[in-house]
Amino acid sequence: MSSGAPPTIPLSLQIYNSYVEDPIWQRRFTAIWCSFLGATIIISLPSLVHALRQGRALTGFFGISGGSGRRGYSAVMSEEKKPPAPSLSRGRKRAAYWDSLVSVRQWTVPYLNLNAGQIFVLAAYLASCLVCIIKDAPLISSPNRAGFLAFAQFPIVFLFATKNSFLSLLLGPGHGYEKLNFLHRMAGRVMFLAALIHGSLWIRNHIQYGLPILGPQKETSGVASLVMLGSIVLLSLRPIRRWFYQAFFALHVFTFVAFFVCVCYHSIYASPWIFPPLAFYGADMFLRLLRYRFKDATVTAPDKFMTLVRINDCDGGWVAGQHICLRVFFSGRVLESHPLSILSAPPAYSCLSNPGLLLGARVNGDWTRALNTFVRKEQEKLVPTDEEYK
Incomplete structure (x- = not known):
């Protein structure tokens, strides 16, 4: 053994x-x-830390806000007092060089x-x-x-x-x-x-x-x-x-x-x-x-290629260029929501946003085309005819 x-x-x-x-x-x-x-x-x-210090990190995380009574846009510049000319420190110059280097990743x-x-x-x-x-x-x-x-x-x-x-x-x-x-x-x-x-x-x-x-x-x-x-x-x-x-x-x-x-x-x-x-x-x-927010909006279609949506009573909770998902109740398309870019800054930073935010929906698919057609038809109903002038 x-x-x-x-x-x-x-x-x-x-x-x-x-x-x-x-x-x-x-x-x-x-x-x-x-x-x-x-x-x-x-x-x-x-x-992220820099955005937290500036108060931008949580912007839009809980949705847009409205009716908070914030003041609208007011110019902070005056002729008596002009800001000093910007100067780049050594650290900021290195950061600028680094940003230029890594910008190569953005080549499309x-x-x-x-x-x-x-x-x-x-x-x-x-x-x-x-x-x-x-x-x-x-x-x-x-x-x-x-x-x-x-x-x-x-x-x-x-x-x-x-x-x-x-x-x-x-x-x-x-x-x-x-x-x-x-x-x-x-x-x-x-x-x-x-x-x-x-x-x-x-x-x-x-x-x-x-x-x-x-x-x-x-x-x-x-x-x-x-x-x-x-x-x-x-x-x-x-x-x-x-x-x-x-x-x-x-x-x-x-x-x-x-x-x-x-x-x-x-x-x-x-x-x-x-x-x-x-x-x-x-x-x-x-x-x-x-x-989720339910808001009134003003929708216009200047031509057959673009639809502009101005959402009223919104004064915060977003930054320019951010996306929000929009749902418009028209023509039985209630269940659809689509991301659109915000074209304006909040009212505290831009005079274009008062009293709300501005969205642009370029005709690029069936939903944006249907929305543009619906808005143009409604606009035509508002145009007075010759008989109404009489």
């Missing part, structure tokens, strides 16, 4: 345990993007609507996801790694999809929903790519070994999940979003709910990844309740 350590099986002869190894890479990918996001928040801290690539900084972030994101899918994974015989990485995209998709999130607050002013939504679109496409790799290779294996593709619950729910995810990607293409936004939004919500149901029937490993998206969406709905 002998004693000692048991013999070890060589790595080349060990069977790959997908349900042990693949979740490790799933967690590694999550650690990568969470670390990158944490580093971005730390880098943005000086900007034609036809992509993405600047150099966004392209770099997307390339790093895609590369890290592909490495986690391919590295030391026998995808042909066991394509589960791609499925696990598809689950890992759930929090990213919803974190950057919500219009109201604490992430925008932590990143400081200028990082609203419209600035971060490109990551939502990329995460959705990466999720579809990973699911397509997983599903297509499993279908190949089932065909090779004569196994049924439809029939058993796991296979049927997997095919249904892939179909739902493919439908989401196809219905999210820019022409559909631009020209049929209302249909896109309704189908987007319906197909994602159906996709969640199918994927939970497909794999028991999907359930834990559903809770972070639900938390992000719940926080978004809660902040929307805090920001």
